[in-house]
Amino acid sequence: MSKEKVPTGRAKGGVARAKALTPEKKQEIARKGALARWGNGQLKATHKGNFEVHFGFDAECYVLNDANKTAVMTQRSMAAALGLSSPSGTDFERFVNRKSISKYLGAGVLEKAMQPIEFKWVYPGAKQSAVTIKGYSADLLIDVCNAVRAAHEAGELISTQLKLARQASVVIGASAKAGIQGLVYALAGYDRTKEDVIAAYKMYVAAEAREYEKEFSPELYEQWYRLYGLTKPERGRPWEFRYLTIDHIYKPLARSNGKVFSLAKSSKQENGEKGDKIHQFLSEVGVKALRTQVGKITGIAIVSETREEYERYIAEKVFGQKSLPFGGDADPA
Structure with a gap:
């Protein structure tokens, strides 16, 4: 069993501070942090996509109209990509706040997880109805996957969570090569090389999954x-x-x-x-x-x-x- 990777310094202090907060205080900090970082309801999604057709799980993703053209995944999508059963937004929040996972996220990542991005999506059509959605920058998925893998290496995952460790490793490996932001762009129709990016990512997913099988005796x-x-x-x-x-x-x-x-x-x-x-x-x-x-x-x-x-x-x-x-x-x- 690998030696536990315990946060130190500022990261350790941030984790301890987060644990001491009440749920109400956490929500208030998250609201203020999100406003400071993303503005007051000015964000809109220009493109929308879903992982379902190409990867088999229902997970919506968007491209925002900010200067960085941020690629985001909804709270539910994060849970689905991690392989959580019956995924929902609250499932993702509960998961990242578990002791076995949060200690490996660090203060900065925990703060991001507590500060979802709020944006609007206008459904096309005559009525042009708009909905408000909460999500996260897609790169948060990689941070959480790294935490899952670290928890697994430290032996802190229970038997029913081992599938999460495998899924996390597959996502990390595939995304490191193809780029999680590029994939969201492609699924949302924002990237002109859409089909090429999707095909490359699918190939890397298969390649990473195959690394768990010893091909040579x-x-x-x-x-x-x-x-x-x-x-x-x-x-x-x-x-x-x-x-x-x-x-x-x-x-x-x-x-x-x-x-x-x-x-x-x-x-x-x-x-x-x-x-x-x-x-x-x-x-x-x-x-x-x-x-x-x-x-x-x-x-x-x-x-x-x-x-x-x-x-x-x-x-x-x-x-x-x-x-x-x-x-x-x-x-x-």
Whole structure:
């Protein structure tokens, strides 16, 4: 279990102050803070969107008419994005004020959570009816997700909340790459590259979720250490594993002669970051093929007594040849 991350300094004082306030005092502070920050009812939403069609949960989002074109999510939307059951605005407020979560938010974020943005949305049509809505800058979702993940690492979430930790990690990872503000812009029709942004975000959601599944068996690595006489480094894995992975796993994947690997690699170069893994950029069909391939290679490695026997089996069973097409060498040259 990870060591608890307890707020210190000003953050600690802010959390303590927030705990000591009565609900009425909190509301009064929130009202004054919101007025000071956002003005007196002058904010209006120019665009409106929803996560439901593309992501499967009902969560409204808006773009405001302020100078920053702030991307906002309603209080209910925040709860839905976190994966809270039967989400509502009050659910979100109660959640962020729980002891297990609030201690990881810090004073500044807690104040933002206590100061919802009040804005108007005018429904299109003949009557032009307007409603007043409360929401938060979309980046607050990332702050809360970080707090959820920290609480999980400290072992403070109960078993029924573990799904929230997974959802939080998925949202953080996907949003860090695609941008939560850009996604709200796209869903609300504010961004001219709407479909591209949505597609990219959906890809990253799938990629982040897939990181929770081990695509490569630890047994395969153990067998490679044995067959190639490699010494386990204190951290990470030997550089030779990179070439073994490419040559024995990715190049023959789906009998594509390296084409699937090239496509995934190109996708990573265009859309990914340095620490991303190639398998995160495979399609669902590609991931299934990868798992089959890893299982096959692991089996061959287990029954092989020597490196020579292993590579002979790889050549025959995987490539259908008498020798490996790339020389059977793990060296990069």
